[in-house]
């Protein structure tokens with residue numbers, strides 16, 4: 557099977573500040589792939605690099621048979637990439653519906669936008685109920701659902717989620733992870749998930765990459781990684 561996303565020898569960072577030092581990664585169609593690593597490892601930088609939002613010194617980003625290495629972020633969205641950023645990036649003073657419409661900025665057809673709205677409201681009925689409410693008035697879990705729903709408005713092939721569980725109570729984290737599972741099963745969306753919750757993300761994902769200091773230090777099927785010594789060293793020793 558041809559990969560949906562392939563990263564080849566990615567060296568990236570911010571201006572002179574290098575963060576990623578030769579990252580290789582593959583995401584196959586239909587997979588849920590987790591990127592796990594401690595604070596400051598370069599997880600967010602990796603997702604931003606896939607979107608074209610960092611300085612790329614070396615390496616290639618291949619997506620859906622196209623080389624996007626030099627493609628602008630908005631064209632990457634058009635090509636089917638979406639990033640749901642860390643901290644969600646919602647506009648608290650805009651309504652739920654207005655936030656969703658911002659996620660559809662790459663779609664010109666009015667009827668297609670309506671169609672997308674309908675689809676995400678079916679997935680998230682609670683957002684429909686709160687359509688005209690300010691995003692800032694939502695609970696943490698609802699806000700995360702809105703952030704994901706906004707990402708879905710551009711009809712992505714690959715949905716990238718940066719720490720969707722951040723700041724949520726365990727019960728709500730479980731709900732968010734259920735939604736991610738459902739997206740894969742019902743909507744056939746491929747997912748690249750960045751997380752610090754090691755155990756839960758390995759249960760959810762098919763495969764995972766462990767990143768530390770801007771390098772992939774381990775990768776494999778989730779069940780193989782569950783017992784990995786490195787994971788224990790990074791997470792349980794601190």
Ligand SMILES: Nc1ncnc2c1ncn2[C@@H]1O[C@H](COP(=O)(O)OP(=O)(O)O)[C@@H](O)[C@H]1O
Pocket residue numbers: 570573575593594595596597598599600601602
């Ligand atoms: N906009 C930025 N400008 C400069 N350095 C940054 C920026 N964002 C993150 N960094 C640095 O890049 C490194 C990796 O950060 P990040 O990718 O956010 O890690 P993670 O998401 O794994 O916690 C850190 O040393 C961080 O301070």
Ligand SMILES: [Mg+2]
Pocket residue numbers: 599600601642718719
């Ligand atoms: Mg981060």
